[in-house]
Amino acid sequence: MTSIEWTELDDEAVKVAKALAADAVEKVGNGHPGTAISLAPVAYLLYQKHLRHNPKDTLWPGRDRFILSIGHSSLTQYIQLFLSGTGLELDDLKNFRTCGSLTPGHPEYKHTKGVEITTGPLGHGIASAVGFAYSQRYERGLFDPDAAPGTSPFDHNIFVIAGDGDLQEGVSAEAASLAGLQKLGNIIVIWDDNHISIEGDTNIAFTEDVLKRYEAYDWHTQRVDWTNGDTKYKEDVHALSDAIDRAKTETGKPSIISLRTLIAWPTPNKTNDASSHGSALGAANVAELKKVLGFNPDESFIVPAEVLEHTRKVQQKGAKLQDEWNVKFAKFRKENPEGAALFDRLYADKLPENWESAIPEFAAGESIATRSSSGKVINTLAGVLPELWGGSADLGDSNNTTISGAKSFAPEENTTDSWKTSPYGRVLHFGIREHAMGQIINGIVLSGKTRAFGGTFFQFADYMRDSARIAALQGIPSIFVWSHDSIAVGEDGPTHQPIEHLAAMRAIPGLDIVRPADANEVAVAWREIIKIKDHPVGLILSRQNVPTFPRDGKYASAKGVAKGGYVLLDAPAGKPDVILIATGSEVQIAVEARELLRSSQINARVVSMPSIEWFERQSAEYKESVLPKSVKARVSIEAGIALSWHKYLTDAGQAVSIEHFGASGAPAILYKEFSITAQSAVEAAKRSVVAAKS
Numbered sequence: 001m002t003s004i005e006w007t008e009l010d011d012e013a014v015k016v017a018k019a020l021a022a023d024a025v026e027k028v029g030n031g032h033p034g035t036a037i038s039l040a041p042v043a044y045l046l047y048q049k050h051l052r053h054n055p056k057d058t059l060w061p062g063r064d065r066f067i068l069s070i071g072h073s074s075l076t077q078y079i080q081l082f083l084s085g086t087g088l089e090l091d092d093l094k095n096f097r098t099c100g101s102l103t104p105g106h107p108e109y110k111h112t113k114g115v116e117i118t119t120g121p122l123g124h125g126i127a128s129a130v131g132f133a134y135s136q137r138y139e140r141g142l143f144d145p146d147a148a149p150g151t152s153p154f155d156h157n158i159f160v161i162a163g164d165g166d167l168q169e170g171v172s173a174e175a176a177s178l179a180g181l182q183k184l185g186n187i188i189v190i191w192d193d194n195h196i197s198i199e200g201d202t203n204i205a206f207t208e209d210v211l212k213r214y215e216a217y218d219w220h221t222q223r224v225d226w227t228n229g230d231t232k233y234k235e236d237v238h239a240l241s242d243a244i245d246r247a248k249t250e251t252g253k254p255s256i257i258s259l260r261t262l263i264a265w266p267t268p269n270k271t272n273d274a275s276s277h278g279s280a281l282g283a284a285n286v287a288e289l290k291k292v293l294g295f296n297p298d299e300s301f302i303v304p305a306e307v308l309e310h311t312r313k314v315q316q317k318g319a320k321l322q323d324e325w326n327v328k329f330a331k332f333r334k335e336n337p338e339g340a341a342l343f344d345r346l347y348a349d350k351l352p353e354n355w356e357s358a359i360p361e362f363a364a365g366e367s368i369a370t371r372s373s374s375g376k377v378i379n380t381l382a383g384v385l386p387e388l389w390g391g392s393a394d395l396g397d398s399n400n401t402t403i404s405g406a407k408s409f410a411p412e413e414n415t416t417d418s419w420k421t422s423p424y425g426r427v428l429h430f431g432i433r434e435h436a437m438g439q440i441i442n443g444i445v446l447s448g449k450t451r452a453f454g455g456t457f458f459q460f461a462d463y464m465r466d467s468a469r470i471a472a473l474q475g476i477p478s479i480f481v482w483s484h485d486s487i488a489v490g491e492d493g494p495t496h497q498p499i500e501h502l503a504a505m506r507a508i509p510g511l512d513i514v515r516p517a518d519a520n521e522v523a524v525a526w527r528e529i530i531k532i533k534d535h536p537v538g539l540i541l542s543r544q545n546v547p548t549f550p551r552d553g554k555y556a557s558a559k560g561v562a563k564g565g566y567v568l569l570d571a572p573a574g575k576p577d578v579i580l581i582a583t584g585s586e587v588q589i590a591v592e593a594r595e596l597l598r599s600s601q602i603n604a605r606v607v608s609m610p611s612i613e614w615f616e617r618q619s620a621e622y623k624e625s626v627l628p629k630s631v632k633a634r635v636s637i638e639a640g641i642a643l644s645w646h647k648y649l650t651d652a653g654q655a656v657s658i659e660h661f662g663a664s665g666a667p668a669i670l671y672k673e674f675s676i677t678a679q680s681a682v683e684a685a686k687r688s689v690v691a692a693k694s
């Protein structure tokens, strides 16, 4: 049934790809040649015969997506980008893994044209692919919900090459389970079942029947064996292509194809040898490989002109595909003016007119947990921003991340007593799978233009740390909602009480951490978060109620949140003697301490600092206006470790903090027990005032 045309030039191009992989690693002296050599025909088959892509327009919205989950084998992708002509040239392959090159060790999003996602941490690519598929379906629902299956310009496939490591990592299992439930029929994973990882034969650590496991997740599974049961190795591209065709035809289930390969085949001395995974093959072995491939062993980076001319013909094919798509897209625009208008707005990275006016203002005096005010803001934003969607890892009611009245994103048959579902639903249910939630949200924002958020308890953000980090590394606007942000969780005890988490998350470069003090700070925080397009944000919310400050002139406007830190309440008389810097639920403690200090004739300024990252982006003048260098007496107040605050405290400063794990007990008792009180802040302020004078 083979549907592809495969010529001698295709065979030749695969050989070229193998030799290039060996040469690129050999030249720099390090890297991962083995897998790039054995997977050259797989990647070639995808890029030349199956992927709907236009190398000259790598951002064409109608394209299929390709994810190299085994990021270490980056040459697998770079060589195909070169052969298809997305902009990478032979010199880029010669500069592999060198500083400033377009071909870094692992593929990097926004760095190399045609790379859809940064991969390297194993498991991430395949887990993010599930997010890509969520995004595809949700966007289809926004723009073109009534199109018959397979007919919409917003239908596309997501191809993944994964390795043993990807399938060993827990995050892939979490995400695969959701993908099966969601019936994401446009995901096609090719698993390089080579039985090799760094420590050699995977028999030492990976023996389950993986396909049975994926069958249990309700995936469509297939097996293609190029070793022919260890008899005669044959790169049967037709067998693989047929399997891909069957996977495409199966639109009701995600597909995985186990492709039994031998790493580094056909390199003499290195085939099926784990040393080829992560080390240069050695000049002699590279020469032997070239002989086997029929190339001159004395030449490097061999690319015969007729091969390149042949492979770059994929550009014409891609342009034709895009032309056909344009016709379909034009028809869609005509028939769906509303969907088209929304598409135009989102793909122009624009927000609707007056969207900010939807954001509520909260009345002074109302005592409300910031998780609750956040829930209210999400719900008002949801009314004006159809691109906003999200949910939680089984804690929707606790994180206040549910868009009320909206359907849940799942096939209709998954409707429960509590949740009405639709394949285009807007409320996400990740189950208790925080790591996959992070990667799925990342995949959603990578794939398209919608904005997704996901919530859990801040304590369990540890399970998503890597997702947060890779979101920051990629510069993508994932939104993480982390509630239950302190010992105020109370009776659940230390397992549930974040202590080091604020500092630990702030340590991730490019991740903004925002911990608003009251409902109006929450509202401004959300407004700013929605405007951010190039990096992720963690919104840190209280479980317990906090007062809504009267923004009456004495208390500054919550708009100051946009600057990260602002003077909430200035010193009662003249220049401050001490500055109290607090975040979130501890700002009220600073306010109380300011009042107490007044009776000791100490003039205290209260600075609310919901986001250190946002504050640091302000001008030197602004920062000086909030934290004048001349005021050396300073106190930080935050119910966690003080690590974040030393740069603002200077030598004379004092921290009101918790430097140990929490305990099970009533929140008010714990705050007292651990000295997170106005009285402690007053004492710390007095000590700091003395220290500042000495």
Ligand SMILES: Cc1ncc(C[n+]2csc(CCOP(=O)(O)OP(=O)(O)O)c2C)c(N)n1
Binding pocket: 035, 070, 072, 073, 120, 121, 122, 123, 162, 163, 164, 165, 166, 169, 192, 194, 196, 197, 198, 263, 277
């Ligand atoms: C989360 C994570 N842990 C560890 C590594 C280090 N590492 C890179 S590749 C690799 C082995 C991967 O084996 P496999 O996926 O089978 O790739 P192959 O050797 O077949 O290319 C390991 C442990 C990593 N990149 N990511």
Ligand SMILES: [Mg+2]
Binding pocket: 163, 164, 165, 192, 193, 194, 195, 196, 197
């Ligand atoms: Mg392997």
